[in-house]
Amino acid sequence: MAKVELVPLRSLDDFLPGSERFARPDVQDLAKWNKRVVSNLLYYQTNYLALAVVVFLIVGLMNPVGMFTAMAVVSAVFLGSVWAGENRAVINKFKRQNPTAFVIAVMVASYILISMMGSVMVFMSAITLPLILIFAHASLRLRNMKNKLENKIEGAGLKKSPMGLLLEALGQQEENFQKIQSFLEGQQKE
Numbered sequence: 044m045a046k047v048e049l050v051p052l053r054s055l056d057d058f059l060p061g062s063e064r065f066a067r068p069d070v071q072d073l074a075k076w077n078k079r080v081v082s083n084l085l086y087y088q089t090n091y092l093a094l095a096v097v098v099f100l101i102v103g104l105m106n107p108v109g110m111f112t113a114m115a116v117v118s119a120v121f122l123g124s125v126w127a128g129e130n131r132a133v134i135n136k137f138k139r140q141n142p143t144a145f146v147i148a149v150m151v152a153s154y155i156l157i158s159m160m161g162s163v164m165v166f167m168s169a170i171t172l173p174l175i176l177i178f179a180h181a182s183l184r185l186r187n188m189k190n191k192l193e194n195k196i197e198g199a200g201l202k203k204s205p206m207g208l209l210l211e212a213l214g215q216q217e218e219n220f221q222k223i224q225s226f227l228e229g230q231q232k233e
């Protein structure tokens with residue numbers, strides 16, 4: 044198994060280039076859009092982490108108790124959903140067949156719990172705003188050759204990153220691993 048490595052921070056020039064490197068995703072081809080998002084999440088993960096930290100710090104300074112409550116609830120729901128996905132066959136099957144619906148269900152459950160605690164605005168700004176910004180960038184940013192190469196290396200299992208592990212836990216990369224495993228098994232038989 045490959046060692047987990049943090050991907051380097053991409054330059055601002057690479058992360059936010061001119062408008063020629065951004066394009067609307069093809070909403071008719073959801074598989075292609077999903078591939079673009081996953082690819083960009085893997086390639087720009089350190090930049091996305093920095094973006095989320097900046098938003099967390101701003102919101103955390105404005106409302107520290109609400110921020111801590113929101114982070115604790117979201118972490119607990121996420122860890123509980125990952126555990127349930129690994130240990131409950133029905134949930135694991137649902138996660139594999141509907142990965143986007145699974146992520147939305149985790150977010151909705153987090154939202155409901157946080158609304159019961161009265162920290163909805165903190166949740167919306169501290170958790171949802173970075174997710175929206177990250178998803179928007181990952182959806183709009185076109186991939187380049189370096190991006191595609193880095194993702195192939197990670198997909199082959201030669202390198203692991205924190206975002207790769209997170210996407211794997213959410214069931215977003217299993218089909219890539221299955222394709223690679225089938226390819227390697229075919230090569231081994233020959």
